[in-house]
Amino acid sequence: MKIAIGCDHTGTALKEALKTYLDSRMIPYEDFGTFTEESSDYPRTAEKVCKAILSGGFDRGILICGTGVGMSIAANKFNGIRAVVCSEPYSAILARRHNNANVLCLGARVVAGGLATLICEGWLNAAFEGGRHQRRIDIITRIEQRNSPPGFSQADEVNANEEPSSASDSTDEPKPNQDTQPLSPSGGA
Numbered sequence: 001m002k003i004a005i006g007c008d009h010t011g012t013a014l015k016e017a018l019k020t021y022l023d024s025r026m027i028p029y030e031d032f033g034t035f036t037e038e039s040s041d042y043p044r045t046a047e048k049v050c051k052a053i054l055s056g057g058f059d060r061g062i063l064i065c066g067t068g069v070g071m072s073i074a075a076n077k078f079n080g081i082r083a084v085v086c087s088e089p090y091s092a093i094l095a096r097r098h099n100n101a102n103v104l105c106l107g108a109r110v111v112a113g114g115l116a117t118l119i120c121e122g123w124l125n126a127a128f129e130g131g132r133h134q135r136r137i138d139i140i141t142r143i144e145q146r147n148s149p150p151g152f153s154q155a156d157e158v159n160a161n162e163e164p165s166s167a168s169d170s171t172d173e174p175k176p177n178q179d180t181q182p183l184s185p186s187g188g189a
């Protein structure tokens with residue numbers, strides 16, 4: 001099993017902790033960034049990781065942002081990606097057994113390294129049960145197909161680098177203290 005892993009600026013430390021765990025289990029992975037704590041846009045990393053999975057080079061992905069929510073929303077825009085955000089192991093295990101989730105999203109501002117590792121471990125070890133759960137995933141796949149525009153190919157999407165706006169836009173500048181109070185209800189940059 002080969003893992004594609006990525007994060008935004010909130011998740012660099014947790015990503016390193018999970019890479020240490022993957023190393024300890026000798027599970028191969030590739031890190032798709034980001035690599036600094038400079039404010040970055042989570043959908044760009046989600047896109048890189050999801051395209052890497054859909055290209056066939058990776059079996060599963062791990063995405064980390066502040067809450068895991070933004071990453072899961074972005075990842076689930078890709079047909080064939082089943083991303084879940086989990087804050088405890090039970091949901092992560094069932095997300096494999098019942099939902100065949102191929103991307104695990106974690107919130108670096110929600111779960112610390114020890115719990116995140118347990119969530120990750122449960123998700124990595126659990127196996128898809130198939131049967132009635134496969135039937136339900138087949139329904140999801142047909143929903144994806146019915147709702148894709150005719151002729152649309154995700155491979156044709158514009159390169160993320162060509163898109164307007166970025167984390168450096170003046171309207172999106174981090175406000176003072178946002179990142180020094182990561183557990184405040186408003187989050188941070």
Ligand code: RB5
Nearest residue numbers: 065066067069070188189
């Ligand atoms: C960044 O402040 C934060 O919005 C992002 O990491 C993520 O939590 C979005 O869902």
